[in-house]
Amino acid sequence: MALKNDEVQIRDPFxxxxxxxxxxxxxxxxxKNIWGKGSGFDYYVSSDLQLWDGPFPAFRPDESFFADNNFWAPEVYAYGGRWYMFATxxxxxxxxxGTAVLAADALTGPFCLVSEGPVTPRDWSSLDGTxxxxxENRPWMVFCHEWQxxxxxxxxxxxxxxxxxEPAGEPVTLFSASQAPWTTPIQSPKFPRPDNYVTDGPFLHRMPNGELIxxxxxxIDGAYAQGVARSATGLxxxxxxxxxxALFRSDGGHGMIFRTFEGKLMLTIHTPNKTPLERPIFLELRADEGKLSVAGK
Known part of the structure; x- marks a missing residue:
């Protein structure tokens, strides 16, 4: 039986x-508990973004896999005649x-590891590679160097x-979380520093006017939020x-942008940011004079 959006537990929807x-x-x-032992990744299928068939398995690790905890944020792309998954x-x-690269001959998988473990630096805690x-048709990975x-x-x-x-160059820092005017520090008993700022879920998109965002x-004050940055050079x-x-500040984030078959520009995020309550939502976006906003807000 098809599931409604409010029946699908998922974080970091792509x-x-x-x-x-x-x-x-x-x-x-x-x-179900993405903070613990990882079992793999599933996917869902819909014709209207409201009712979903699934879950169906996309990736399951074998005993030799380099990780067994915290399987996070798979993003799937068509590239070079195959489908590639970037996942943490x-x-x-x-x-x-760390973010590793998997590949499959079909969008539905099964996906298998093609990188030698994570492609992010070995001694960094890194996540959410996109x-x-x-x-110039050169591939880049944009990712987060973790606040923890x-x-x-x-x-x-x-x-x-x-x-x-594999990497083809050294990582370059683009910005820190505290540089955004809208972010506030996060307080954590496990990480008691007063200047902890989180970066999560980067996703790049070329706007209709050619701008790269x-x-x-x-x-923001303990609530998960979705922000936007712009490349001044388009690079x-x-x-x-x-x-x-912030673009969205009501305890939701880790978003990505896509177009519907009718041509609408859409944002999907998960909200609330609490397990096991997280659900996918879909918000229409407006791009007025290059400024991105949620329609109706």
Missing amino acids: IVPVESEGRYYMFGSTD FRRRDNHLL LFIDD QIGDGEVCAMRLSDDLK MLWASF VTGPWVQEPE
Whole structure:
């Protein structure tokens, strides 16, 4: 039986529209307790973004897989004749988070690891890698250097090899979370520093006017929120200019942008930011004179 949006527990929703089928495929963090042992990733399928068939398995690790905890934020892209999944895992050998690359011949999987573990730096706690292809057709991964390791979380970019299996350059820091006017520190008994700022879920999108923007998430007074930054040069390396206000601040974030088959520009995020209550929502976006806003707000 099909599930409504409020019946689908998922974090970090990522939509792949397949126009030839008239269907949307939704991937995300789908373990019931995504803070614990990881079992893999599932996907759901819909024709209207309201009723979903699934879950169906997209990835299941074998015993040799480099991680067994915290399977997070899969993003799936068509590239070079195959489908590639960028996803975050907590590695066994040093217990740090890292983004690895998986691939499959079909959108529905099964996905298998193609990188040698995470492609993010081994001694960094890194998460939420997203793929960006620049104007010279070069692949980049944009990802977060986690606040739990460095205090003021960062968004970084790194060139990848053409086969996406390994780095092709050193990471470059694009900005820190505290640089955005709308973010506030997050208080955590486990991490008691007063200047902890979160970066989560970067996603790049080329606007209709040609501007390059980035969605990313942080917190406002303890509530999860979705922000926007703009590249002043149109390049992934920036510099990046932060919007003064959050795009969405009602305890939701880790968003991505896609177009419906009718041409509407849509934002999907999960809300609330609390397990097991997180659900996907879909918000129509307006792009007026280059400024992004949620329709009707």
